[in-house]
Amino acid sequence: MFAYFFRVIIDLLDRAEHHRRDTYLASAVDIFELERRMRLIESAD
Structure with a gap:
């Protein structure tokens, strides 16, 4: 479960960048x- 939320947060940060x-x-x-x-x-980069 933690890995799922971690991945969601990483995806949101990538999209924001x-x-x-x-x-x-x-x-x-x-x-x-x-x-x-x-x-x-x-x-x-």
């Missing part, structure tokens, strides 16, 4: 800013 990254990328003002942000995210 994905949404945060999508929002960050979508707010880029041009293609150059988008590419810079994508490289920044990739280098952090």
Whole structure:
């Protein structure tokens, strides 16, 4: 039972992080800013 709740919490955190990254990328003002942000995210992983 504990493992199930732990997995649910991990899934929720993953979804929140994905949404945060999508929002960050979508707010880029041009293609150059988008590419810079994508490289920044990739280098952090």
